[in-house]
Amino acid sequence: MSSLSRLGRALPAVIAIAGLVLGWEAYATLSGISPTALPPPSRVLMQAFEHRAVLWANTLPTLQATLFGFAASLTAAFVFSVLIDFSLTLRRALLPVFIISQTLPMIAIAPLVVLWFGFGLGPKIGLVALVTFFPMLVALLQGYRSTEPELEELLSSMGASRWRVFLTARLPTSLPYFFAGLRVSITYAVVAAIFSEYAGAARGLGIYMLNAKNNFRPDLVLAAVLVSASLTLLLFGLTVLIERRALPWTRLGERR
Amino acid sequence: MSSLSRLGRALPAVIAIAGLVLGWEAYATLSGISPTALPPPSRVLMQAFEHRAVLWANTLPTLQATLFGFAASLTAAFVFSVLIDFSLTLRRALLPVFIISQTLPMIAIAPLVVLWFGFGLGPKIGLVALVTFFPMLVALLQGYRSTEPELEELLSSMGASRWRVFLTARLPTSLPYFFAGLRVSITYAVVAAIFSEYAGAARGLGIYMLNAKNNFRPDLVLAAVLVSASLTLLLFGLTVLIERRALPWTRLGERR
Amino acid sequence: EEVTVALDWTPNTNHIGLYVAEALGLYEKAGLDVTILPYSDTASGTLVANGIAQFGVLSAVGFFTQKAAGADLVATYGVVQTETGRVVFLADREEIQSPKDLDGLVYGGFGSAWEEALISTIIKADGGEGSFETVTLGTSAYDALANRAVDFTLEVYTWEGVKAERDGPAQRAFRYADFGVPDQHTTFIGATGAWLEANPETATAFISATRAGYAHAVENPDEAADILVAASDGFLTDRDFVRASLEELITGNYLKGVDGAIGTIDAGKINAIGSFFFDAKMLRDGNGTPLADKPDFSAWYSNAYLGE
Amino acid sequence: MTPRLAISGLTRRFGDLAVLDGVTLDVAPGTFVSLLGPSGSGKSTILKLLTGALTPDAGTIAFDGRPLLEAGRPFAFMPQRDALMPWRTIIDNVAVGLEIAGLSRKAARQQVAPFFEPFGLSGFERHFPAQLSGGMRQRAALMRTIVQDKPMLLLDEPFGALDALTRVGMQRWLETMWGRHAWTALLITHDVREAVLLSDRIYVLSARPARIVHQIDIDLPRPRAVGPDVAAIEARLLDHLLTQHRD
């Protein structure tokens, strides 16, 4: 019953996605367009399966850059959010710098970063962190700010230190905001890792796409896109699951 | 007095940014690093000034793609947000599709889009729209959802139609959320335009950066980065101004 | 008649004929309205095969790879009459004395499968193993070499090579021909067979005007250098370098062969390099499997549009 | 005389939670009727069933003798929380009902402007809700209800956020207006004295699932003041309320 209704809820999405894929298939096979311009999805799938070993070998470094980069970004977002939350001067000094850092076109920065730091994992982690850092920082700061002042006053009246108030009130308040930011960030993380590989790497989905493209194999490009999109969806789903676990009280519904 | 205190508030940011720029200048000139690896900011500025005519000629197409793409994205975000708000089936069908669209690495998609649609403005507008659409859509939907149910019930009790309730309650409620999404989107818009030019364009800041890089002119690459970052900051500032104008009630402070 | 040409790289002396023809009004005289598309992340061969551009400046590398994979490309003009490609590395790398010393080093590449095969062939011809690590860099390859982020890469001698000789860093190089690779036209101008068949007059008008542009550049290198610098939007600031590169292209008989040929594609060279690629199993079809039968290379190019 | 509003056997559950269990009550035209009952008993739910925000599981609602659905939307409703729109000025908030009824914004503003004086809000027409105190907001919400000039008022805790001073003032004002306009009103409150001072009839609801457990008709003269008569009824009501089982 519940699983049936869950199926019912997923039905429109399934129909929409199936419709898109079938339309693409029909157009690609019937319109006479060259498969080097637009390969049909069936071919993409078959090629993805056929090249699964190479694809997998190229997925690992990307996944690595994604996860390490994301972990770095998470840590940095947390540390800076705390610093900025505790010091107004730091807030005023750092926030504009971070906003400016978001306006730099990664495509121009990435090659320079690679030149300075080489092709190792390091610069890739850095680039992933640069891209995914900001949405989480903003979410955390907004979360801290939305703490009820009454609650903070109450805790101080009980003798709580500033750090204690932060841990007891501000941090938990920020969690729902944080997870919203996390969902945005994680969507960008894989894309950013692929991106950083474009600027120079020995292996990875980005390099695989680049080579496939240069060797006239859009089907393999799309196969790699399929892998990266699945990876992103997987990570996305994971954060949703973690959020459910971590924030049991948000699912009670808003009834006062 | 007020302008003095405003200056005081900007001071930490000015110090931080000046510190970064001076540190870079010092490192670039004193460490003996080759200016082809890291040109000092003074040189970047001077070169930007010297090449201002060409830079400007290349900024125009980028600006055009940005603005048209953003306008398209705005329209699409609004139209789809309304559709999704009015129909649960559409919501279930479209949202997963949109989420998946966000997982596609633009770097792999952009060249394909160029192959399908050519070098014109069209595909660039499309790519900018693709990148900037989602944050605004999500913001609008979240905004609609946060409308007070009491308010909607009140309006219905007055005889308001569903559309009327939307216009009178849901849409205005969503505005602050919308502007938050807008600020994120606009930050990505210029970067997305530059990006789409990398995949193929006759002119534009992206092409300029590519050319500059290939001619061993990192100073000109950074000059173009400077232009694009300024553009983004300008657009960002513009949205902040518009928000202030459009939402006078949000600046009253929360005193009940 | 509108014609679009896609470049294979940012403007350089390989493209000199196009810019000279444009600046002298040769295209206009032939009734053509030519747009030169700048280099971008999408390969010129891909743009031509998909009809975004009618003509493209094609590296032999890309041309042979894409043609074998099923792209409808035909070479209609040989930009250089003899190989301009080299394997390069920094001069102070004492340990690199011959190609076999490249084993185990890092190569900064351009992303086509062809390169690895070429380099490992050269190394093997020198008695090495032919195993090295590839880092795909594209346009960043030369920055990376100069900054020692990679150990070696491929260059176009008449452009990057000349620049390095003038401005440093000092480089040394291996020529392909010294290690068993047949001589070739490193760079072509080409179009799709379908388009050529449908527009033979336009094709002839464009290729012959372009050829006249190259011929003019060979005769008037000073003027040609000025034209290229002027057309480069301020990126080519070192006019003397451009001139020196042109000088090398002329005196080295790259643009105008020892036999006086300009733009003509040599049947023997196509066949030799084609067979070489085929034997090395570098020619792969759309599924990535090496071609089983040697293709008829005479259908891969045409001198029919060069004009009189 | 047909009652203006006749509710009969009204029943409603939320999932497992039985909230209303056959509520029956009448409101005669021109009378003021109050509903008293414990928190969470279902008072607001009754109003939501009247305004159409919810549909009943069972029971009938008749307005002037006809089923409610045929009567159009005869109620001017004041929700428990003020539901002022933060993005509209006070005057535009007050006028929103008239706009929805079809008036132009200008005409609607003109029509509501004279009410600001008696509600003690003149000078605040162009303020935003966030610039008003809780009590002022509640007065604006009451004004928004009254200007709609509908056949019947539904008021859900209209004075909940007011201090004793303002509250008594508003009660007095409402009583005066009521005498003048012969409004029909259904008032929800948890303030026993308020109910006694204002009502012609008081219904007392039981705890969930709610049924009407008492009905008290009051025909003291108006305006009423606190005195032995009022105190006696108050004491009786409190007694009723306190002897109920705790939730």
Place this chain on the structure above:
Amino acid sequence: MTPRLAISGLTRRFGDLAVLDGVTLDVAPGTFVSLLGPSGSGKSTILKLLTGALTPDAGTIAFDGRPLLEAGRPFAFMPQRDALMPWRTIIDNVAVGLEIAGLSRKAARQQVAPFFEPFGLSGFERHFPAQLSGGMRQRAALMRTIVQDKPMLLLDEPFGALDALTRVGMQRWLETMWGRHAWTALLITHDVREAVLLSDRIYVLSARPARIVHQIDIDLPRPRAVGPDVAAIEARLLDHLLTQHRD
């Protein structure tokens, strides 16, 4: 006898807004003192000055004869809105003050558990605040205040969200506990009867800028019930309040 709390000449402005204008009041040990005053007059502001959330512009506060700053944090404070943390279960919300005082979470839980029964909340220990009704939340907030076992209670409208029934129940409970524990308490309310039923002394504040305009000592026997004595004091207070100028 030194008063437990002695406030003298307390003054505070917010920008242009003069809120407190020399408020002076005493609370003797073991007594229950109420503050009555119009909405927005500055009652909550006084409590914020006591808890240290705000600092006064002028005036002194002495606790047991010593300046407040030297007295540590002697107050258990119940804010006007319940300020329960939605992410903590009720028992952990109630225990937070003890945790901050240094107890382990387990010890704190053990210490507060016995209070759930008299507060009518047993069985809800592991619920989250969103699962409770408004009245239950307010009881939890009161429990959180009382378990801290501080020398003095500061209660800001502790019964505002409660219906008449629960409200009277809680008032009675508080009165009993007060009798038993000899607490010292300062209560803010806008319910005149509540003040009369609970207090040894009532201070009445003027509208903004607030000064103390009346002081009424009540020595009726406890437990008190509504009767002529209570009604008389109530009437007197209402009279004071209603003759003030409106805001």
